[in-house]
Amino acid sequence: MNEYPIGALAQIPKGEGRNFEVEGVKVAVFHTQRGEIFATQPDCPHRKGPLADGLVGESTVVCPLHDRSYDLKSGKELGADCVLKTYRVRTAPDGTIMLAL
Amino acid sequence: MTKQRLVVIGNGMAGARAVEEVLARGGADLFEITMFGDEPYGNYNRILLSNILSGVQDKSEIFLNPLDWYAENNITLHSGARVTDIDRAAHAVKTANSTVVHYDKLLIATGSRAFIPPIQGVFQADGSLKSGVFGFRTINDCDGIVAAAKQSRKAAVIGGGLLGLEAARGLLNHGCEVHVIHLGPHLMEMQLDSQGGAILKAGMEKMGVHVHLKMSTTAVLGKDKVEGLAFKDGTTLDCDMLVVSAGIRPNAELGTRAGLTVERAIVVDNHMRSVDDMNVYVVGECAQHRGKVYGLVAPLWDQAKVFADHITGANPQAQYVGSKLATKLKVMGVELASMGVTDATEESDETVQFSEPKRGIYKKLIVREGRLIGGILMGDIEKAAFLMQTFDRDSPLPEERLSLLFDLGGPSQKVTIDEMPADTQVCNCNGVTKGKIGACVASGKKTAKGVMEATRAGMGCGSCKSLVNEVVAWFAGGALEEDPSVHYYVPCIPLKKPELITAIREQNLKSVSAVFKALAFDGREDPLSKPPLASLLLTLWAGEYEDERDARFINDRVHGNIQKDGTFSIVPEMPGGITSAAELRRIADVADKHNVPLVKLTGGQRIDLVGVPKDQMPAVWRDLDMPAGWAWGKSYRTCKSCIGIDYCRFGLGDSMGLAVKIEGKFRGIDSPAKLKLATAGCPRNCSEAMVKDVGAVAIGDGKWEIYIGGAAGAHVRKGDVLCTVDSEDAVLKLCGRFMQFYRENAKWKERTYTFVERIGLERIRAVVVDDADGIAAALDDAMEVSTAAVYDPWKERDAPKTANQFATLIPAELPVGDD
């Protein structure tokens, strides 16, 4: 597994998500109001809704198309069985987002 | 106590339901449960295959018991495992790959399969179906049909029964020409009489399905693949695929081989036990009880209960006494419910009938000794819920027969639910009773959605959804005192809207994050509460509101409406539907320059540029150089208009001018739900002002009638006249005052059509027109402040509000030279 710097944390406003492309892989990265960051697959397993455009609260993201909710930590859908692929991600001391692929 | 081993063969709707019922009776402590299922999944809702075929639902949405459920309940599931033998002497079952499992109690729930009549050429030499021929029973079948339909021009369906018609309707959605071949003299003979069949045929044909009656298929043509059908009358029909829906056959062979009595299916006693073996139970379509074999789900819910009561000892006396059959056709565009017999058989039977074939309406009831023994409702099935319940319970009918067919302002819905006994089945597909819904509401589920998810009510064919909603509302209403949460503005803050407003004002909370920190439990954020809070703060603080974009739905972050593929639609302002040649030319140029996939006139009298990717929106706005039309938000949307006094020979007022003024004043105002307005130059109402949230209709002499609470969307309601005023300025003033009152008092997403009914027209008129509360001036001022604070969000094209606001994909900034 490799860790890639993908840009400054300031690229993602607090409470929102953005899609990044790293080495040909598309990843949605979320920056919560509490300052935590999470990374998941970009498309909702239901009908490919863009998860980065979803509403985020604590560590939950709600898909903008049909409101399915996922826990960003585990990738698990709340109250059902879908699972998102999650990636390890952290912020380096200089504020760079480091994503493990 | 050591546990007994319960083995279940068949992991379909009956088998899994029976196990659920056993678990519900504490069966986990009594039994070690093993299940075998031929299909390689957990249990799914077979009924919904029709929706999968028509593309209305997604495969992932129909699972009832996903694989986790088995693990969580300690059930050993052998999926994709076909049981081939039952050794009753050794108390063991054996699968195709020779797994042997022992049982103390055995449940057979193998259901049935599609019956394929032995038509010449339907099978290949190895006994499998010819390529292009399908049964319609499993997810597998469905996948095959959909894949084939995509390639096909012309599809045939043999069988004009319930399933055949559902298949035919589904195939239409894939763009095939569809032919239904039916042997009998009319469609759906099991459920309809000839008159009903004829009306149904007309309905199907109108939809585009070709129906051939009294046709006997003699051969399936084509060497390796279906190429057509040949009929007894010598004619042929070419087609490139064929769905055979000619009935079902119970999977009872296992029983025969094990020496159980099998007639049409495995014969059981009133405890759902094989008549030959005390340790073998049978439920579902493979069971024959009192000479009857069922092919619908409702009977198997009852059977599963009796089985569970008996085997767990919860009620050793439990007896199954048979079921009465009622069903609805799940064909989009046809409303059809049927129950019991289709024709009177005894001289004393009474038939109550109404038919209006032109409109596809047909209603027929057959009454014996004051009780309903059969019924057909087509085209208008309003009364179906009531009649099906009456039929099922064998309740005496009211003397006044007419009210059985039509609503004549009889007892209100509420009384009906009140009187409904707790064990009345509300959702037949999933066997959910009124009592069960009540228990679910009592356990804390306050929303219809929550209750539906927990009980699965309404998740079958969906036709009972509105009844489920009503029953939930009825229970939730009854629990008002104990549970105030249904009245909270957002679920995570225990305050009603007025109390929440007071708290926000007192604590000077100007951002959504500040509200969470100060008022939510533990300061926790709830994602779905963010947009309603943002909307409320905007209403309360207008220009002073601290706009945190993460609190807003994506539409409000980027000022367009998100589409199913993640692109957006762009609707520029066009007040009253008035545009100019120059503007149209510019729009056309923009559409060309940016390759906009679709240009569409909306129902709101403006132009929609559909399918624009997020990162292209700023450029499109720049080139359009028109103000935003706010077509995406919970906000003021548009004001439609008709031609009016300047041009129309009937015009009594300047509807166009007024629409432009209204839009100029209220554009962009946030509100709890959409606000759609219209003005009409006379009561001919060409712009539909009487069915808008707010409408103004000119009545002459400079006078306007103001309508509020109108709707013509998912709900249709004629607006109420709030008052008549005598100038355009007065229209603006009163509309604004009403809208502000609505903004401050409506629940989140409560449209005016509900708000006006909830608050009451008299009360609204008292506040807004007569100023009974003395707040009219305050409402007017608040609206002024709000309108002054609105700005055109499309200006963010030049000054984005957040980092990467319109980026669809950000390339990672990998350091150069890194490996």
Ligand code: SRM
């Ligand atoms: C674009 C448009 C259809 C069209 O091509 O004509 C449209 C499109 C949508 N309507 Fe509509 N409605 C459009 C006119 C209407 C009208 C007609 C009108 O405004 O005069 C109505 C009936 C009037 C009414 O609202 O009462 C209408 C009643 C609805 C409803 C039902 C609301 C209700 O409570 O009854 C919804 C669903 C909702 O709001 O939850 C809805 C929801 C939607 C949404 C926003 C669904 C969504 O959430 O994504 C659609 C967006 C599609 C998309 O991909 O962009 N749309 N919709 C129309 C835009 C008008 C405009 O210029 O702004």
Ligand SMILES: Cc1cc2nc3c(=O)[nH]c(=O)nc-3n(C[C@H](O)[C@H](O)[C@H](O)COP(=O)(O)OP(=O)(O)OC[C@H]3O[C@@H](n4cnc5c(N)ncnc54)[C@H](O)[C@@H]3O)c2cc1C
């Ligand atoms: C497209 C469609 C639409 C329908 N619509 C409606 C409707 O609107 N209303 C309604 O009431 N009913 C409807 N039905 C009928 C309803 O689905 C059935 O009545 C119901 O599924 C019967 O349940 P069951 O458990 O008896 O059989 P099934 O659900 O068929 O379950 C039997 C299971 O046992 C498995 N099995 C069989 N033999 C073996 C073996 N030897 N070893 C292991 N496993 C085995 C099968 O693979 C199957 O999974 C519809 C059916 C279809 C196909």
Ligand code: SF4
């Ligand atoms: S009616 Fe409205 S919501 Fe429904 S599909 Fe058409 S645009 Fe979408």
Ligand code: FES
């Ligand atoms: S696409 Fe995400 S919920 Fe439907």
